[in-house]
Amino acid sequence: MKLQTKYKLIIADDHKMFLDGLLSILMHESDYEIVYTANNGKDIKKYLDINTKENIDLAILDINMPEIDGVTLNQYIKNKRSSIKTLMVSMLTEPQKIYQLTHDGVDGYISKNAKKTELLHAIETILQGNKYFSENIKNIYTKSIFDQDKEAQIVLTQREKQILQLIAQEYTTQEIADTLFLSKYTIEGYRTSLISKLKVKNLVGLAKYAIKHGLVD
Structure with a gap:
């Protein structure tokens, strides 16, 4: 019997307590393998540059990070490693940042306050090829579109x-x-x-x- 292939994940977050909590949740899920973690975007970029042939399925990123932030890192991934899905998990709800991320093709965005069930549902949804945005992020995105239109006028x-x-x-x-x-x-x-x-x-x-x-x- 052939063993099921695990999804390979990389994670970047500069808050150790949150990163440890995320790892604790995902390490108990048999479908996922955490292949690399970092506390800044620069290390993630370096890892991807070195391991060009490794098939990474999903990058879970924070927005505010040292060296390279999540918005810039998402742009890099979508330009250089477009097969990698990206999920933002952040407390930041700035409309302009959310608008930029969606424009750059981010696959999902949830709050760090999200429950474990929503986190796992978001990951599963994205890995199946769909987008996932929590309700509050959808509302902020809608407002950002409205603000962009209003400013353009x-x-x-x-x-x-x-x-x-x-x-x-x-x-x-x-x-x-x-x-x-x-x-x-x-x-x-x-x-x-x-x-x-x-x-x-x-x-x-x-x-x-x-x-x-x-x-x-």
């Missing part, structure tokens, strides 16, 4: 972009007025309008928007 005039650039460069209202040959009151009007239009709270929010959208070098 914002159109700035050339003058508004100029003012945002100068705000991000820490120009005062009077300095902006002098630079653009406008009155101080006109600049204050633009500033108030931009805060409302971009849905930020203050000048810091305007500066962050300018930097995020490449309006400032």
Whole structure:
């Protein structure tokens, strides 16, 4: 009788207590073989670079890790070792990160607070060729899509972009007025309008928007 082939897993997480708990769960499952663990993304990348012919079925990754984070590591795996499935297990629920991961082809995402049954169900689902995202991650992803669409609808005039650039460069209202040959009151009007239009709270929010959208070098 031929023995069933085990699925080969690699795991990266910089929290030792969580990593030990994960190993304890998976080592009691007869279908899985843990072939490598690391506390940072760089070691996982190095392992994959060296062991190019080893058939790894699934990489379980955290997002916030030293050296190389989970988002970057997932991109690397999908580009260089696309046969390897990836599952994120993280406390991080930042919409932009979740949007990026799904865009890069991550196969699943669950919270570190997930129950053992959900973890095993997620792994099994992914290894069968399907995607698995916990309900809260689905909701955050939906919100991230909505936010992306909403942001895409914002159109700035050339003058508004100029003012945002100068705000991000820490120009005062009077300095902006002098630079653009406008009155101080006109600049204050633009500033108030931009805060409302971009849905930020203050000048810091305007500066962050300018930097995020490449309006400032």
